Amino acid sequence: MASLNSEQELFKSLVEASAVPTAIYIGQDIVIAAVNAGMLSFLGKDASLIGKPVREAMPDAGLQHIVAHIRLVFSTGIAYHKKEDKTEILIDGTPQDFYFSHTIKALRNSQGEPAGVVQTIVDITALVLARKKIAETEEHLAFALSTARMREQQLLCLVDHNADHMSVADMEGNLIYMNAAARKLLGVDPDEDVTTLSANDFYSAAELKRVQETVIQQIKEQTGWQGTIRLRNRLTHEDIPCQVNYILTKDPESGEVIGRGATVRDLRPEIRAKAELQRLGMIVDISEDFCNYSDIEGNTIYLNAAGLRLIGMDKEDMGTTNLFQYHTEHSAAAIRDVIMPQLHRSGKWSGTLELVHQQTGEVIPIHKQLFIIREDITDLPIAIAGIARDLRPELKAGKALDFKNTQLQIAIRELEFLANSVPVVVWRSDPQGQLDYINQRWNEKSPIAISKALGNGWAETIHPDDEKRAWAAWRLCLNTGSPYQIEFRLLDKFGTYRWWMVRAIALKDDNGHIIKWYGSNIDITDQKELEKQKDNFLGVASHELKTPVTSIKAYVQVMEMMFRRAGDTKNAELLAKMDHQINRLSNLIADLLEVTKISTGRLQVASSVFSFNQMVEEVIEEVQRTSVNHEIQRNLHFDKEITGDKERICQVIINLLTNAIKYSPDASRIIISTEGNDSEVKICVQDFGIGIRKDQQERIFEQFYRVNGNREYTFPGLGLGLYISSEIVKHLNGRIWVDSVEGKGSTFCFSLPLN
Numbered sequence: 001m002a003s004l005n006s007e008q009e010l011f012k013s014l015v016e017a018s019a020v021p022t023a024i025y026i027g028q029d030i031v032i033a034a035v036n037a038g039m040l041s042f043l044g045k046d047a048s049l050i051g052k053p054v055r056e057a058m059p060d061a062g063l064q065h066i067v068a069h070i071r072l073v074f075s076t077g078i079a080y081h082k083k084e085d086k087t088e089i090l091i092d093g094t095p096q097d098f099y100f101s102h103t104i105k106a107l108r109n110s111q112g113e114p115a116g117v118v119q120t121i122v123d124i125t126a127l128v129l130a131r132k133k134i135a136e137t138e139e140h141l142a143f144a145l146s147t148a149r150m151r152e153q154q155l156l157c158l159v160d161h162n163a164d165h166m167s168v169a170d171m172e173g174n175l176i177y178m179n180a181a182a183r184k185l186l187g188v189d190p191d192e193d194v195t196t197l198s199a200n201d202f203y204s205a206a207e208l209k210r211v212q213e214t215v216i217q218q219i220k221e222q223t224g225w226q227g228t229i230r231l232r233n234r235l236t237h238e239d240i241p242c243q244v245n246y247i248l249t250k251d252p253e254s255g256e257v258i259g260r261g262a263t264v265r266d267l268r269p270e271i272r273a274k275a276e277l278q279r280l281g282m283i284v285d286i287s288e289d290f291c292n293y294s295d296i297e298g299n300t301i302y303l304n305a306a307g308l309r310l311i312g313m314d315k316e317d318m319g320t321t322n323l324f325q326y327h328t329e330h331s332a333a334a335i336r337d338v339i340m341p342q343l344h345r346s347g348k349w350s351g352t353l354e355l356v357h358q359q360t361g362e363v364i365p366i367h368k369q370l371f372i373i374r375e376d377i378t379d380l381p382i383a384i385a386g387i388a389r390d391l392r393p394e395l396k397a398g399k400a401l402d403f404k405n406t407q408l409q410i411a412i413r414e415l416e417f418l419a420n421s422v423p424v425v426v427w428r429s430d431p432q433g434q435l436d437y438i439n440q441r442w443n444e445k446s447p448i449a450i451s452k453a454l455g456n457g458w459a460e461t462i463h464p465d466d467e468k469r470a471w472a473a474w475r476l477c478l479n480t481g482s483p484y485q486i487e488f489r490l491l492d493k494f495g496t497y498r499w500w501m502v503r504a505i506a507l508k509d510d511n512g513h514i515i516k517w518y519g520s521n522i523d524i525t526d527q528k529e530l531e532k533q534k535d536n537f538l539g540v541a542s543h544e545l546k547t548p549v550t551s552i553k554a555y556v557q558v559m560e561m562m563f564r565r566a567g568d569t570k571n572a573e574l575l576a577k578m579d580h581q582i583n584r585l586s587n588l589i590a591d592l593l594e595v596t597k598i599s600t601g602r603l604q605v606a607s608s609v610f611s612f613n614q615m616v617e618e619v620i621e622e623v624q625r626t627s628v629n630h631e632i633q634r635n636l637h638f639d640k641e642i643t644g645d646k647e648r649i650c651q652v653i654i655n656l657l658t659n660a661i662k663y664s665p666d667a668s669r670i671i672i673s674t675e676g677n678d679s680e681v682k683i684c685v686q687d688f689g690i691g692i693r694k695d696q697q698e699r700i701f702e703q704f705y706r707v708n709g710n711r712e713y714t715f716p717g718l719g720l721g722l723y724i725s726s727e728i729v730k731h732l733n734g735r736i737w738v739d740s741v742e743g744k745g746s747t748f749c750f751s752l753p754l755n
Contacts, residue, residue: 003040015039018120023057024107026116028072030054042121042397043729063087066119069104074117077106084128090144099128165231165242165264168249173199173212185266187235202231205237214290219246231264241267244696290366290388298335299322310390312359323384324669328354328363339370344381347372352391365391371420429504431514433478444521447493463489463497470502481506481514487524553582610646612640612681616674617649623657635673638681642754648728649752655686655721656748664689664745676754680734684749692740700738702724725750 012034015022021038025031041045049057058067066087069080083101101124105115119697165182169175178186178194185516186202188194203211205707207230219225224247230239235399243265248257284291290310293302300321308315311326324332331353339349348371355364367387373383417425419439428437435458436451445451446461453461462470466488489497504519510679560575613636620632651674660670674683692700699705703723729736730749 001361021121023119025054025070025117032057032072070117070119073104073106074114077114079105082122098123098125100124168259168261169199170259185240187233187736200263201234204232219248221248231674241268241271254384291322291454292386294323294384295382310364311355312357326355328356343370343372365395367391427519429517431473445492447491461491483509498523499528500524553579556582606645608645608646609641609643612642615650616653617647619653620672627661631669633669633671635671637675638674642681644732644752652725652728652750653683655725660685660687660722663687678755680751682749682751686745688745691742691744692738692746693742697738697740
């Protein structure tokens with residue numbers, strides 16, 4: 001017992017000597033054996049605590065985990081150490097967090113058995129809280145630094161992408177920074193190092209001098225400098241008017257001015273916009289339309305000269321008027337009650353109103369457009385703009401047009417009446433050949449109604465044998481605009497086909513473009529029958545005449561020979577003249593037979609290979625023998641063989657030569673010429689005779705058509721030679737034409753294909 005007491009005294013001495021709160025606990029009940037002042041202060045107790053179990057010394061719920069660790073160490077002998085142990089303790093009834101570092105170790109007796117526990121506790125609450133405060137401060141500083149850097153980057157990005165020119169230079173004008181807009185404005189490459197550049201690169205000599213000697217000297221530390229300068233683009237050397245703001249930059253440590261910053265706005269768009277506004281204002285001012293501008297209450301701010309004239313107002317009175325005053329009461333009410341609300345809703349209105357002339361009181365109808373003008377930023381309506389057109393000329397023109405339309409309708413009805421009164425079928429088509437009008441005569445002849453015949457409907461009545469030919473001719477005229485003339489058969493309402501002469505001409509505009517086709521159909525069936533009877537008669541008559549004429553010619557030739565043998569030359573000459581007249585009669589009969597063959601489709605052509613020039617030479621020689629007054633001059637340039645009907649071609653050339661001789665009685669020469677290429681040969685016969693009038697040239701190749709002299713000459717013949725020649729040329733797939741000047745002569749030509 002004395003030994004235990006001595007140990008307790010030793011422990012007490014050690015505990016009291018410890019600089020940190022310390023307590024010793026002994027026995028199974030964990031009784032407080034020794035405790036120093038620091039521990040008593042920590043527990044908020046006095047020395048009476050000694051000898052009591054630990055659970056009484058630490059009744060707080062926040063300290064029960066410490067009691068549990070003390071018991072565990074006593075029972076296991078394993079030491080326990082905890083740093084910064086967070087403990088909640090009631091202080092004046094309020095729970096507060098404390099932080100402790102405590103150590104609990106077992107005390108053993110001489111036998112090595114647990115005899116007690118020693119505990120040390122260090123209150124490090126202030127240290128932990130200070131460390132946390134420092135950590136929070138560091139975190140806040142790091143966040144603030146990161147935010148500052150991000151804002152710096154955002155600011156630099158904003159500056160670099162600003163639409164205005166921004167730059168920084170030192171006091172000597174050497175550039176330090178230039179944003180993208182400045183580089184673009186002044187012709188600096190995006191990747192170029194701007195620190196190699198200076199103000200000298202961006203000014204003319206005169207402007208640089210002004211900036212250095214005047215502008216820079218006027219930059220104030222507080223307010224900077226504002227004004228206009230002219231910068232120069234490095235690449236284009238264009239001088240650019242600019243609005244500039246200069247500020248001085250200082251060293252943040254010393255406060256010394258170390259450079260200047262500049263923001264520059266390109267004034268060219270504003271100058272162009274101002275010029276455009278001036279032009280627009282001039283246009284509005286000289287406009288012949290009524291233009292006005294008023295505030296949102298309708299008080300007049302501006303009226304152009306045309307507007308003042310229209311309403312009879314002096315310019316001096318303009319500022320004292322309201323738009324309601326120079327409109328009629330009805331229009332003013334409409335503006336106030338209907339138009340104004342719509343303007344506020346949609347921003348615009350258009351329609352008809354009435355103005356009042358301020359001097360005469362005349363009511364002036366107008367078509368007006370009104371617009372709301374809004375403030376750029378607030379979008380609030382601030383003014384009303386209007387433009388109006390005087391409708392009086394239009395109304396007057398409208399009345400005149402109505403009158404003209406009435407007259408036109410009357411004229412159209414009269415024309416329709418006239419078209420329906422003529423005995424022929426009259427029709428009209430568009431430029432593509434689609435019929436859009438047919439007169440009533442169609443209904444008297446055709447088995448289909450007019451409504452069905454429009455367009456291309458009429459074609460279903462055409463004879464199958466004529467359809468291809470009729471369409472080919474019609475398409476050719478539609479493409480060329482040349483007059484259309486053809487004969488073909490159409491079915492009538494009685495189921496028989498009748499012959500029609502169809503003609504059409506194109507109505508063209510000033511540029512030669514077809515507007516309409518106007519045509520007529522004339523029933524020529526009876527005429528065709530008469531022609532057929534005539535052709536039959538001519539065929540029979542010419543055939544019946546041919547045999548006796550041949551016999552007469554033979555008798556005359558025999559008698560002429562007998563008289564010449566008898567020496568009676570006088571009677572022989574008379575018989576020779578008779579023989580000549582019989583030859584003329586034979587030629588006329590031959591022509592009539594040719595016409596009959598042509599009319600009945602029995603004209604035949606043969607084909608052979610022959611020398612064209614040789615054939616022409618033979619014809620010239622033959623005709624020359626019969627003409628003593630004319631020399632046939634040759635101009636032959638086609639010396640090739642061709643394939644064709646030699647006799648028929650000779651017949652055409654003989655006709656042209658004999659006609660040239662006949663119709664140039666006062667001339668002494670005829671010119672015949674040939675030329676050709678790989679596709680055709682052309683031959684022309686030129687005379688220097690009476691010529692042919694323009695109006696006769698279109699009919700010169702018609703059957704029985706004859707040209708007479710205009711004074712003493714009357715030329716014999718039936719008018720069949722050129723008709724027969726043209727039909728022969730057509731049968732040979734050629735073409736024939738004439739060029740003539742009355743009183744100077746004619747040139748007849750025909751061409752034949754070589755293939």
